[in-house]
Amino acid sequence: xxxxxxxxxxxxxxxxxxxxxxxxxxxxxxxxxxxxxxxxxxxxxxxxxxxxxxxxxxxxxxxxxxxxxxxxxxxxxxxxxxxxxxxxxxxxxxxxxxxxxxxxxxxxxxxxxxxxxxxxxxxxxxxxxxxxxxxxxxxxxxxxxxxxxxxxxxxxxxxxxxxxxxxxxxxxxxxxxxxxxxxxxxxxxxxxxxxxxxxxxxxxxxxxxxxxxxxxxxxxxxxxxxxxxxxxxxxxxxxxxxxxxxxxxxxxxxxxxxxxxxxxxxxxxxxxxxx
Amino acid sequence: xxxxxxxxxxxxxxxxxxxxxxxxxxxxxxxxxxxxxxxxxxxxxxxxxxxxxxxxxxxxxxxxxxxxxxxxxxxxxxxxxxxxxxxxxxxxxxxxxxxxxxxxxxxxxxxxxxxxxxxxxxxxxxxxxxxxxxxxxxxxxxxxxxxxxxxxxxxxxxxxxxxxxxxxxxxxxxxxxxxxxxxxxxxxxxxxxxxxxxxxxxxxxxxxxxxxxxxxxxxxxxxxxxxxxxxxxxxxxxxxxxxxxxxxxxxxxxxxxxxxxxxxxxxxxxxxxxxx
Numbered sequence: 380x381x382x383x384x385x386x387x388x389x390x391x392x393x394x395x396x397x398x399x400x401x402x403x404x405x406x407x408x409x410x411x412x413x414x415x416x417x418x419x420x421x422x423x424x425x426x427x428x429x430x431x432x433x434x435x436x437x438x439x440x441x442x443x444x445x446x447x448x449x450x451x452x453x454x455x456x457x458x459x460x461x462x463x464x465x466x467x468x469x470x471x472x473x474x475x476x477x478x479x480x481x482x483x484x485x486x487x488x489x490x491x492x493x494x495x496x497x498x499x500x501x502x503x504x505x506x507x508x509x510x511x512x513x514x515x516x517x518x519x520x521x522x523x524x525x526x527x528x529x530x531x532x533x534x535x536x537x538x539x540x541x542x543x544x545x546x547x548x549x550x551x552x553x554x555x556x557x558x559x560x561x562x563x564x565x566x567x568x569x570x571x572x573x574x575x576x577x578x579x580x581x582x583x584x585x586x587x588x589x590x591x592x593x594x595x596x597x598x599x600x601x602x603x604x605x606x607x608x609x610x611x612x613x614x615x616x617x618x619x620x621x622x623x624x625x626x627x628x629x630x631x632x633x634x635x636x637x638x639x640x641x642x643x644x645x646x647x648x649x650x651x652x653x654x
Numbered sequence: 655x656x657x658x659x660x661x662x663x664x665x666x667x668x669x670x671x672x673x674x675x676x677x678x679x680x681x682x683x684x685x686x687x688x689x690x691x692x693x694x695x696x697x698x699x700x701x702x703x704x705x706x707x708x709x710x711x712x713x714x715x716x717x718x719x720x721x722x723x724x725x726x727x728x729x730x731x732x733x734x735x736x737x738x739x740x741x742x743x744x745x746x747x748x749x750x751x752x753x754x755x756x757x758x759x760x761x762x763x764x765x766x767x768x769x770x771x772x773x774x775x776x777x778x779x780x781x782x783x784x785x786x787x788x789x790x791x792x793x794x795x796x797x798x799x800x801x802x803x804x805x806x807x808x809x810x811x812x813x814x815x816x817x818x819x820x821x822x823x824x825x826x827x828x829x830x831x832x833x834x835x836x837x838x839x840x841x842x843x844x845x846x847x848x849x850x851x852x853x854x855x856x857x858x859x860x861x862x863x864x865x866x867x868x869x870x871x872x873x874x875x876x877x878x879x880x881x882x883x884x885x886x887x888x889x890x891x892x893x894x895x896x897x898x899x900x901x902x903x904x905x906x907x908x909x910x911x912x913x914x915x916x917x918x919x920x921x922x923x924x925x926x927x928x929x930x
Contacts, residue, residue, distance in 0.1 A: 479706045507795065
């Protein structure tokens with residue numbers, strides 16, 4: 380893909396500069412298609428009447444990213460062993476520079492994340508946005524809610540204080556009441572007969588490897604479906620949204636099918652890129 | 655119910671509408687998203703600051719103030735030996751926590767612990783397959799609207815109840831011991847009275863009720879007349895030491911109390927035959 384602009388009013392110096400800027404982009408696009416994918420993501424059309432309610436999803440994502448970032452920093456100082464966990468939390472909160480801020484953001488970010496998940500879910504429910512063809516994305520969202528609350532449960536033990544310890548004792552015992560699987564699940568979570576060393580390292584691993592990995596994967600799927608199916612318009616929208624009596628849209632002059640299109644593969648510049 | 659052809663046609667129409675009249679995600683929608691994300695991060699930072707600056711390094715005091723605005727930085731270190739700490743989950747589990755008080759152990763407690771959460775999850779998952787009408791405007795979806803209002807109200811009430819549920823303090827419960835001894839008629843039995851004190855101070859009343867004292871947390875049974883069953887002190891002390899041996903996986907083990915206290919507790923429970 381050569382770069383030369385066809386109608387060249389630009390100075391040679393400007394041409395050289397553009398070529399220098401475009402070369403790495405073209406190089407990347409030719410080998411991966413990533414530039415086209417990003418362009419498709421950024422310049423895809425969303426209904427003209429999306430509003431502030433539609434920001435709850437990305438707000439939830441932001442809260443999760445705050446958790447991921449602050450969690451990674453906390454993991455640098457936290458020591459998941461019953462003998463040292465409480466001390467390390469104390470150290471993070473009281474000694475480490477801005478440690479209190481990182482831990483405070485992680486502690487309160489968890490609540491904000493849960494609240495935003497519920498708000499986002501309420502918005503989707505009230506807008507009827509779970510309906511065809513977005514059923515699958517609703518289910519992925521429900522899974523994210525369940526897994527997110529599990530993340531809250533496993534994280535609650537880690538400070539290894541009385542609040543954490545006894546909440547987990549009861550939480551695990553409650554799991555144990557489930558028919559058939561319950562006792563096995565309780566034994567698995569406890570990692571033995573008593574809550575102790577094995578329980579803490581187990582919860583730590585679940586909290587910072589397994590469950591966040593699952594959440595990242597589910598968020599990826601969730602976003603893929605959002606981009607593929609398009610952002611739902613509000614129920615009162617003219618964009619073929621809700622009722623049976625929506626006004627017909629003017630016929631599309633675009634020859635291409637209006638149905639879902641995969642990522643633009645035809646070169647990022649032809650698809651609304653520069654000149 | 656709209657046929658699948660209708661729904662497909664509507665979605666095709668939507669895609670065309672958005673293509674011809676929609677706006678580009680960047681910068682229009684992305685601007686709103688960015689502003690909202692900044693608000694979220696600011697709120698999180700603000701909460702962290704308020705929490706930190708209204709609390710102190712000591713788990714029991716809040717920098718000289720009576721109570722921390724957003725709770726202490728941490729409670730005392732975990733100690734499996736203490737038995738009078740009242741367990742309490744994070745706030746978003748309060749609704750489940752309170753549900754457990756509604757169902758009584760052991761027959762229906764499974765409903766509260768596993769049953770209702772599972773049912774809620776199943777309802778959420780099957781929702782888009784049950785509600786296949788094309789209509790999305792809220793006022794024309796009365797069932798969905800009423801269901802949403804009911805869910806919000808019940809979750810709110812349960813969370814509030816869970817948050818404000820009073821837990822009996824050991825220092826208050828222990829004052830009831832003489833009354834218990836009198837009403838149950840074991841005032842002359844030194845072991846039983848000692849056992850009653852153990853019962854009052856070891857956190858038993860966090861989950862059990864006894865002659866009107868305590869809270870039925872987790873749906874645990876009332877113990878005022880537990881001794882009527884005729885099992886002796888030994889049965890009760892071994893049961894309390896490790897309830898899982900008797901198929902009770904809800905109640906924590908209290909073996910940490912030690913043999914003497916467990917024996918006294920056993921005598922107390924076997925003497926609790928209901929008020930005379």
